[in-house]
Amino acid sequence: MKATASPRDRVSVPLCILITLWLFLLSGNLFAAVPLSEVLSAEQISVRNARLKLINAAGQYQGIPYRYGGRDRKGLDCSGLIYLSFQDALGVSVPLSSEQLYRWVEPVPSDAVQIGDLIFFKTSDTISHVGIYIGDGKFIHSASSGPKTGVIYSTLDEDYWLRTYVGAGRALPPEDDLPVQNPVLAAGRIESPVIIANAGASRDDGKAHILLLGVALAPSWGSVPDSDSPLRGGTVQFRIAYDLNLGIRAIRLGFELRPDWDAALGVVRFPFTFSLGFDDIFRIFAGPAFTLGNPVLKTSDGGRRYIGGNTWLGEVGITVAPFSFKVGGGALSPYGEIAWRSFVRGENQDFDWKADVGAGIRISTGIRYTWGI
DSSP states (O other): OOOOOOHHHHHHHHHHHHHHHHHHHHHTTOOOSSOHHHHHHHHTOOHHHHHHHHHHHHHTTTTOOBOTTOEETTEEOHHHHHHHHHHHHHSOOOOSSHHHHHHHSEEEOGGGOOTTOEEEEOSSSSOOEEEEEEETTEEEEEESSSSSOEEEEEETTSHHHHHHEEEEEESSOOOTTSOOOOHHHHTTSSOOOOOOSSTTOOOTTTTSSOEEEEEEEEEEESOOTTOOOSEEEEEEEEEEEEEEEOSSOEEEEEEEEOOEEETTTTEEEEEEEEEEESSSSEEEEEEEEEEESOOEEOOTTSOEEEEOTTEEEEEEEEEEOOOOEEETTEEEEEEEEEEEEOOEEOTTOOOOHHHHHHHHEEEEEEEEEEEEO
C-alpha cells in the first residue's frame, strides 16, 4: 500500500507559498524607513529646493495619458505620478495608492498648504485621488475622467474639486519663509479637516479606519467530465473588512464566507477565510473549509476518489481586482481569484498530475460590490 500525504501536508505547501507571496509584497512596500528630513539633510538640499524639484519633476510628465496602475511614461494614475515625482526629484519611494499616501503624510490645515504638499480628494467611497499643490490654488495630477485626462494642471476653485476635496498632507518639512500662495484654501472656501499632530497618525475625521461590507458572485472555470461547457461551478462571497492604521500605512484585514459549488467533484464547500492586503487591488486569503459530500472526479477509468468529504480541510488563494466603478454609495469591482483546496487522493491511487492538481485548483472570475459603513 502506498503512503498518502495527510491533509496537513497538502495544505503546508500552498500555505508556504502564501506566506512567501505576502513577505514579498510587504518587503516591496516598506518605504519611508528614513524620514524625508534626513534624506534632505544627507543630500544637502534645502527644503525650498526640494519642493521646487518635486513640482518640476511632476511637470515633466504633463500630457502623459492616464493608465490605472501606471508607473511609467506609457501611462500614469494619480498615485503613480506622485511616486515617480518623488523618485525623480529626491530618489525616495513613497506609498503606491492615494489611500496609503493619505495616512502616510503629516496632516496640515488647508489654509497652510505650501507648494509641494499633497492634496487629497474623495471621488468614490474612499480617498481615491491625489495631486501635488503648486501654488495659487493650482495642482498637478493625473485625471482619469473629465474634459481632459492624463497628467494635467487643475485649479481648486473648480466645482468638482471643491466638492471632493478632503484635506492636505505634508511629506516634506515645512519651509518657514515659503509663502502659502493659496488664495482658494486661505479664503475659507474649503473647510479644514480636523488635525492630529503626529505624522502618519490616523485622522480624527471618521475616515482613518474604514469598515467595509461586500458581496460577490463568481462562476468557476475548468473541465467538467461529460460536459462541453467550461463552467465548472460557482462561488459567492460575503465579506467584512477593516482598515487597521499602523502609522506608515494601513493594512486591510478581512473575513469572508466563500461557499462554492464544484460540479467536477460533486461537492459544496464552505470556506471561512481571513484575508490580508494593503487595499482591494491585491489580497491573499486562507482559512478552514468544510466540504459537504464526497469528492469524486469522474474519469474514463471510473473516477478518482479524494479524502476530505464531510470534514474540515483548508483553502488558500489570491484575489486581484485591478479597477472599480463607483455605483451608488459603493464600488463595483470585476475581480479574479485563484484558490487551492486541500483534497488528498484516496488510497491505492497513483499520482495523476492533471487530475489531482485540477481537483484542487479553483479559478473564478466575477463581480464584487463593496460599500463602507
